[in-house]
Amino acid sequence: MIKVYLDHQSSTPVLPQVYEAMLPWFSEYYGNASALHEQGLRAKAALNQSRKQFSEAIHSPDPESILFTSCGTEANNLAVKGTAYALQHKGKHIILSTAEHPSVENSVAFLERQGFTATRVSVDSQGFINPEDIRAAITPETILIATHYANHDIGTIQPVAQIGEIAREHKIQFFVDAAFSAGWLPINVQEMNASLLSLSPHRFYGPKGVGVLYKNRKARLSSIIHGGIQENNFRSGTENIPAIVGGGLAMQIAENERETRVSRLRVLQEKLWKGLSEQISYICLNGPLPGENRHPANLNVSTEFIEGEGQLLLCNAAGIAVASGSSCVSKNLKSSLTLTAIGLDITLAQGNIIFTLGKDNTFEQIDYVVSSFAKIVERLRQMSPMWDAFQKGNISSVIPGNPK
Amino acid sequence: MIKVYLDHQSSTPVLPQVYEAMLPWFSEYYGNASALHEQGLRAKAALNQSRKQFSEAIHSPDPESILFTSCGTEANNLAVKGTAYALQHKGKHIILSTAEHPSVENSVAFLERQGFTATRVSVDSQGFINPEDIRAAITPETILIATHYANHDIGTIQPVAQIGEIAREHKIQFFVDAAFSAGWLPINVQEMNASLLSLSPHRFYGPKGVGVLYKNRKARLSSIIHGGIQENNFRSGTENIPAIVGGGLAMQIAENERETRVSRLRVLQEKLWKGLSEQISYICLNGPLPGENRHPANLNVSTEFIEGEGQLLLCNAAGIAVASGSSCVSKNLKSSLTLTAIGLDITLAQGNIIFTLGKDNTFEQIDYVVSSFAKIVERLRQMSPMWDAFQKGNISSVIPGNPK
Amino acid sequence: MAEEYNPYNPIVMDHFLNPRNMGDLEDADGIGEVGAAACGDIMKISLKISDDGKISDARFKTFGCGSAIASSSMATELVKGKTIEEALKVTNKNVVDALGGLPPVKIHCSVLAEEAIKAALDDYIKRHPEKAALVAEKKHKA
Amino acid sequence: MAEEYNPYNPIVMDHFLNPRNMGDLEDADGIGEVGAAACGDIMKISLKISDDGKISDARFKTFGCGSAIASSSMATELVKGKTIEEALKVTNKNVVDALGGLPPVKIHCSVLAEEAIKAALDDYIKRHPEKAALVAEKKHKA
């Protein structure tokens, strides 16, 4: 059976070299990095080697600015809550956008229940943040500006350097959620003026079980997981050495191969969108057109008159793995936060499908996906009373400009 | 060179079978357990299989009571802070002992900075909590009783069932930190009347990168890592599937082999203490005598007139891996919390060494450790001005009863 | 095997992948449409009812997730051949049971299926007021 | 190799594993003992000083961690052969540098070593008040 994996945003397979690098760290070198003996010191050396790899890839001034967490979500929680707790005596106001990942949005919402306040800057219909809106939201109480680099749902690439400049002017700590960007987009924490920046290695062919938070030496941060003195007191708990070793190598490889991977992805991305938009009527692209303002792996579409989960299940039956921002699929109304933020019609949000390409997808796979997906859409429309009503002229399309 | 690993409390090697079980989950099955396609659903099935393994091992009423975190420290943070946030409207008082692991102690200290209050019940000179002291500390404001099962430093096994009974009588949530106990001591969460109980698989031949929190269906808990809806909304973030798969199997194997492993350990433990106490003068055992009140893997000793780090380094040079609760070694004054709690003289705390045995240690290794360690102590005493002063009668031994 | 890894049990998957009675009925005697796109589900059920009050045919069209489609498919199967009175007694629980269970978050799909059947029967009764009495009378007797 | 994995650099490890000048000096001319067991370190340095004010021999005894032992060992090496005046100028930084560096949390060990040397010299001067003038005089000239 044909298998096409187009859900690289949700996770990627671990690279063979990365896997090889991890293996000795399970049963052969198993020391706790806090321990003062050969096994422990070896683990600590591995930790520091990985720090170096991450540090170089994101142009961090020094490896000590790299902190390890268990996942991107925890890194985001640490950045947001850690800043809030460290700086609460200075102020209690946070600025973010309406299109953040739930790990940022829900961390801020948690802080609001604890007495912090937040301003959520709107994004436009393609998901872009206007840096001037951030500037306008700043108050003397503002202690943190938190935004993402590339949007996890619709691939919009934000003007982070401009936002960083504003943060610098106002001497406000700036956090960039790069969990969907690292490995795919160039990252220079110094040029971005990022005080904090998060990564998630399992999104670029590294293992699950590790997240990274870059913390500029000047950034103020409190720990959110308390206990031992690991990670320079910023994150307690025994470090997951195999995942940290694998993550560092995956980062290094991703950075070395980034341009090659990306230029190929861009061709596949164009081809996929061209195929879908030609073969399927009443389909719209969410987020910017493929190009420099869009993440090269992401294609987010809405097919009108049908719902997302059915599409997902039929895709799966056809061997195609995709995702959806539809609340029915995720059982979580908040998962389609971005779609709400860009003002997408609710029925289009229901029919949402997210394709995320990877480095190993082929042209043949794209052809297969386009033709299969066209059949799936057709099949579900045959079942849909809305499609019927539309055909009879009882309702009309809500896609702006009514494409095709 | 001879290598003897006696630091199983800090971490253990992953069992070959566990390692084998983890391997497919890196590069072959790499789906995100939240995804609605074969890769994702397969990951979800693996998650649930692991839940079942943990559930059975600790006699949980149902697998849904098993929540995955990234490590024992995070599980402890979730138990303590999650209870506090969930029940703060009922009251803000927490009871714990003076000999908790830093992950519990520091979580409570963090909550105290947020307006919660705590009573720290003293332990006796062997580290035992008196359940009646817990009862006496209860106020109408008390929302949580947090204690450990076996002490991570000195191996004291607490009367958790009696404490659980008191918690039940007063309808107070009861958390048991079993991170150093699971896999070695029998655990029955129902008999203990535990509302919450934490485990750490890398301490029983499972992988790093996963912790477990048992949460009774009736226990109230708030999330502390916010984001997506993973782990039934109690812990956001992409699950570390390979570690969860490996952890579940390690738990199952540990439980199947527990009695065999433990009866062997008890012999080694007795032999080690007998050897040390016969070969070395002015050495004392911290915690209960080997037997049913002491963790079968742990032996905590203090050698008088010398300091811990030097012992560790010379042990390492002799191929022996051990730990120390000395603050000089850990660079963390709080690491010797337990030693302070039992009222150990500060100079004995400085000379602290922790041996933790594992299932693969041999009789020959114990002989080697005893003779090597005796030489190490002798060598450091030759260097020590305190030993000199003691020999000249200028100072006296502070070991109670002056053994040997 | 891919088949092992589905979010629903094999019966639900079968009704989703091979829906029974999908479509519309020409000259339907009763049509019920419930739900709203904004809520994620719309179900439309069409019934053909013979003079003796038996449901001789049923069809569905559904905008919604896999379990909504499977619930509609199963609901039409359940009411086919039944009398109006019997069909009125079909509950969402019957649908869930016939499907061999649904995940807790998807129970609402079966509720919608029950409502769609009821709406179609209501529509029939509205169109045939003389049958309403019959139904009521029979209900009384029971 | 085990040697690669040590908390200290090879020079420190060498001075810890093969300490130079460990022990006491019979008829020492000056003895300094600093630190306290409660703080984790005690260092005792004994010096033999010839009539011309040169340190002809030095010994240490230390209760403390690896870097405390290495610092004492290095400190005795550094002062051997030096005049009192020169030895008084030996700083903790000299000890750290000679050791090729210490981890930040262990710098205090080198401070203790400097203090122990100074204490031993003080002791000598106390016992030989006539030399104190000499030292002061020389200091003046410089």
Ligand SMILES: Cc1ncc(COP(=O)(O)O)c(C=O)c1O
């Ligand atoms: C932008 C962004 N931030 C954070 C996360 C969370 O990362 P993780 O899945 O490693 O917890 C994701 C993952 O979906 C993401 O895309």
Ligand SMILES: Cc1ncc(COP(=O)(O)O)c(C=O)c1O
């Ligand atoms: C009793 C106890 N609780 C909690 C922990 C923390 O577990 P982890 O190292 O998995 O974070 C430990 C580990 O030392 C422990 O012994």
